[in-house]
Amino acid sequence: MTDWNAMTDAEFRKEVRQFFEAEYPEELRHLSHRPKFAEIEHWHRKLHAKGWVAPAWPAEYGGMGLNAAKLLIFYEEQQRWGVTRGRDMGVQMVGPLIMKFGTQKQKDYWLSRILSCEDIWCQGYSEPGAGSDLANLRTRAEIDGDDFVINGQKIWTTLAHDATHIFMLVRTDPNAPKKQQGISFLLAPMDQPGIDVRPIMTLAGETEFCEVFFDNARTPRENLVGEMNKGWTMAKALLSFERIFIGSPNLAQNALGQLESFARGRGAFDDPVFRDRFAQAALDVEDHAALYTRFADQLKRGETLGSDVSMLKIWVTECFQRLTELMIEAAGPDGGALGPLQVGNVGVDVLASFYKARPSTIYGGSNEIQRNILSKAVLGLPG
């Protein structure tokens, strides 16, 4: 077993970079959509054989056991080369939760199946009445003999139609004094008559989100993870690393590179107004990277990050949107055209980038919710 953490940062970066550059399929680079498993199965097999499916997991569970510094490098290289996250809900979300709160039996059964993608997971958190106000969720789970019986509806469930299992937050005590109490964390198989999945067509013309309806769906009681009615605190405990990852500069850096080559090809830099707006956006990306480095250094020193890290997400997602809007401007009369636009001998799909940027200010806690959090937790404003 390689001790990756013993390598220098530079050696490790080189190792990761070489593997991606040599092995990652060219046609899967910088995908503008979240792929279904069949599309990336070949790549997943390679990653699995290499033992690199779960960089953050401890080696005892089949992960790479990377520390924070190495993990950041791994993700930076992944994003730099445009390597898809793949079907990583199991690795990112449910696996760590099972490791932390699950029974030995649950660990033995589920974890290796996550790595091999024998089980493919989707996340059932949001509901029609519980988006930013997630604790408002109403999907009920009631004990019936050896099972939970589930009734309700989840929405914005990414790739639910390509998942074998769902992990979800459900209400198990509707009479709890606070809405954050009375929520439990439950696993359930998707392939059963009580579950109906309906894909949602997005503005981008894709169907990566779904609605999931539960009508007396069942899951064994042993699929409860952690304590009954403690699901909210458990799910929240997982989010701290996610918060810097979601604010990493890569999405914006890639969009900047795309904007520059497209704008140059189309002659947009002849316009001094465009030049200024480009310079502004480019410097927005550069200075964001400086702040990101400060937080990353904090992580590398072993410090935990505070709520202020969500600044990164607010700034970079809004920056990402401005960059894709500039791309549309540079496209001129082609600004409404679907599909790749030719510049020189490459095609740039301007609208695909634009659409990809839109939900970034909504997911992972909308930017408005992030501002509420910063206002109270960081600036100490009242109310």
Added chain:
Amino acid sequence: MHPSDQEDLRLLRESVRTLFDRAGGVGRGRNLRGDSVGWDPKMVRELAEAGVFGVTVPEEHGGLGMGLAAGGVIAEEVGRVLAPEPVVTTVGLSLGLLRRLCPDHAKLAQIVGGETVLAVAWLERGPSGAPAEPTCRFADGKLTGSKAWVAGATGAEGFLVAAVGDDGPVLTLVEATAEGLSVDRRTQADGSAMGELSFSGTPAQELARGAAVKDALADAINDATALAAAELVGLSERALEITLDYIKTREQFDKPIGAFQVLQHRAVDLHIMREIAQAGVREALALMDGETDTRARAMLASRAKARAVTTAKRITRDAIQMHGAVGYTDEYDIGLYLNRALVLSAWLGDDAHHRRIWFEAREEEGAAQ
């Protein structure tokens, strides 16, 4: 940066902050507005004793040799209390030139020791009032022509003047009392003054000549530009603190106005801008320390100033709005921050100017590769 360097910077910041706070904080600068010297000479000596002016001067010439990153720490503290002393002009410009061109000149040691202050003059005003190509001549030991936008001219005991010589650029030294020199004050929004100098056969001492003068001037201007950015970062930080304190305590409709979401989100946006500016400007200064290529240094300085100006303008203007009517009075300190931001933004180029410079340099760099 090495952790022990970080510790040195922290100690430096603490000692400069304490010095300014003990001297009277913002109130001190308020009382010096319109002063004939423009600053407190006693304070200049105290700053010198703390090592402030020599921060980027090598140790063998009596400085601290800590580099621009440390200069930025000092400039941030100057910005926080709106100190009127000529710190950035001295560290960036006068010492920036002397340490590069004539580190053994007696003036360098005197400036580092707080015994004298020199202002630097290189820009000229054309007939339209806008900056123009320099024509001020130096020949036979005498200067003829004019210079404009000379910061710190009011209390300076002399001037470092960049002039056109017979065979290229020359750096000269002129005493403030020299014959044939007149200094015209242009009062600025913050109560300081810029000097407009005119020379008619004014005696001057030649310090250096040739391409070295041009390069040193470019480097010193880049240093000063980045340090002015750091001063704006410190200014923005304090202006936002004052504003946050205000909206936490000012009550309307039976609650602190900071409880209203529209102000909360606005405050968060200002906070993020400030954090981005602080990180960007500090990174630029640290990178300039390790960079010798003039174009790369110019790009870093422009990046820093563009960011700092955008941030300071937005924060100080929103700060007035969030204070409401009292923000428009001279009595409240927040207006002093707005006024200082106006002056520091215009000096050495504003954000639009520096984005243009940065973009052009980036294009040249791309073409060169």
